[in-house]
Amino acid sequence: MVSSQYSNAISPPNPLQTPSANIPPGPVNAVTFSSSGGTYVLTGSSDRAVHLSRAVPNNSNNATVVETTTPIQKYEAHGYSVLDIAVAADNARFASVGGDRQVFLWDVEQGITTKRWSGHNSRVEAVQFAGDGDSVVVTGTPESPSSLLFRHPTNILPLSLGSADTTINLWDTRSTGYKPIQTLTEATDTVSTLHVHMGSYSIASGSYDGHARIYDVRTGKTTVDVLAHPVTSVRCSSDGNALLASTLDGYIRLLDRMDGKLLNAFSGEKTVGGLGKPQHSYRNSELRVRSVFAMGDAVVLSGSEQGVDGGGAAAFAWDVLKGEVIAAVPVGEKVKAVSCVAWNEGVGDWAAGCSDGKDCVVLKARFWIFVLTVVFKVPSESTDEIGSFVPGV
Numbered sequence: 001m002v003s004s005q006y007s008n009a010i011s012p013p014n015p016l017q018t019p020s021a022n023i024p025p026g027p028v029n030a031v032t033f034s035s036s037g038g039t040y041v042l043t044g045s046s047d048r049a050v051h052l053s054r055a056v057p058n059n060s061n062n063a064t065v066v067e068t069t070t071p072i073q074k075y076e077a078h079g080y081s082v083l084d085i086a087v088a089a090d091n092a093r094f095a096s097v098g099g100d101r102q103v104f105l106w107d108v109e110q111g112i113t114t115k116r117w118s119g120h121n122s123r124v125e126a127v128q129f130a131g132d133g134d135s136v137v138v139t140g141t142p143e144s145p146s147s148l149l150f151r152h153p154t155n156i157l158p159l160s161l162g163s164a165d166t167t168i169n170l171w172d173t174r175s176t177g178y179k180p181i182q183t184l185t186e187a188t189d190t191v192s193t194l195h196v197h198m199g200s201y202s203i204a205s206g207s208y209d210g211h212a213r214i215y216d217v218r219t220g221k222t223t224v225d226v227l228a229h230p231v232t233s234v235r236c237s238s239d240g241n242a243l244l245a246s247t248l249d250g251y252i253r254l255l256d257r258m259d260g261k262l263l264n265a266f267s268g269e270k271t272v273g274g275l276g277k278p279q280h281s282y283r284n285s286e287l288r289v290r291s292v293f294a295m296g297d298a299v300v301l302s303g304s305e306q307g308v309d310g311g312g313a314a315a316f317a318w319d320v321l322k323g324e325v326i327a328a329v330p331v332g333e334k335v336k337a338v339s340c341v342a343w344n345e346g347v348g349d350w351a352a353g354c355s356d357g358k359d360c361v362v363l364k365a366r367f368w369i370f371v372l373t374v375v376f377k378v379p380s381e382s383t384d385e386i387g388s389f390v391p392g393v
Contacts, residue, residue, distance in 0.1 A: 029081055029083045030340060033087075048081060050106070092107070120169065126193050166185070231246070231247050233288075233289065234246075244293060247284075248284060250268055289304065304338055331354045
């Protein structure tokens with residue numbers, strides 16, 4: 001049974017321990033693991049910096065909780081909050097975007113930006129690498145797809161970037177030019193989320209206009225799913241046949257990419273708790289909350305907002321086939337939301353970003369990593385989210 005794997009990989013350790021080191025207060029807005037093993041974790045922060053920290057302890061055989069709050073590297077160039085990060089497959093580069101309406105391409109070792117692209121009229125909320133050798137960056141702006149990208153002879157799929165100016169821009173990392181090679185303009189509201197699936201040569205996007213769109217690079221076809229509520233997260237399954245979409249009606253939907261059929265839905269109808277423990281129910285009605293696949297697409301992981309009865313927010317895991325909650329991990333009574341999660345398939349770790357507005361919790365215990373992240377109103381007119389960095393473990 002697939003569910004028999006969950007007890008060891010999803011259940012939180014007991015007890016959880018909090019590091020005593022001095023941690024900079026405030027939230028971060030994005031968290032992602034490095035490629036090929038996920039040894040490191042990068043966090044994008046409202047202190048306008050990207051922090052690189054170690055995610056896997058030096059001695060992975062040590063049964064005790066190993067924690068560190070010291071980032072290995074700090075990348076500073078943004079003038080506003082960093083809202084999303086994407087790491088190239090070779091780990092030599094990463095891209096970051098945020099409130100300053102630019103796309104930053106970084107050299108990891110040198111700690112400097114090698115390219116900066118301008119072209120959005122508002123903050124940029126999502127970024128992805130794609131193409132042969134991660135040669136393209138895609139950023140979000142709404143425009144009908146043209147044949148320029150889709151007829152590219154090398155099938156380059158750029159890094160995707162979602163933005164508040166409702167557009168998706170595609171940038172060629174190998175070019176000396178500073179203009180996007182393609183702009184997609186179908187969205188009528190903020191492009192809040194992107195996911196590139198290279199196996200199917202497609203770009204999935206979600207917008208606050210209530211639509212999930214998939215752009216097929218090979219055919220030039222755009223598929224639109226009307227979800228009727230602002231979309232805060234999209235994710236393609238590993239085989240590219242399904243789309244996971246989170247919306248502000250409190251549901252995470254699993255859709256068939258071919259015909260749009262609803263395969264399953266994950267929500268807060270079932271609470272998780274116990275004798276003497278607070279009940280936790282999945283909730284997403286006003287904040288940007290991310291969700292991802294985990295454990296070979298057998299599990300859905302997601303953040304959640306604090307319940308109406310208080311008690312703090314929790315991170316949730318569902319059985320993909322049954323649609324049942326298999327774990328809920330509370331992250332603190334003062335935490336208002338767990339707004340983003342990242343899964344490390346190679347190691348079995350995952351990172352969750354949360355916010356309580358004042359305090360922070362950085363935990364490392366067996367399979368769990370927590371970092372503080374921003375509570376992000378949808379939509380928001382502000383380009384500078386408040387808060388500062390708390391490094392991941």
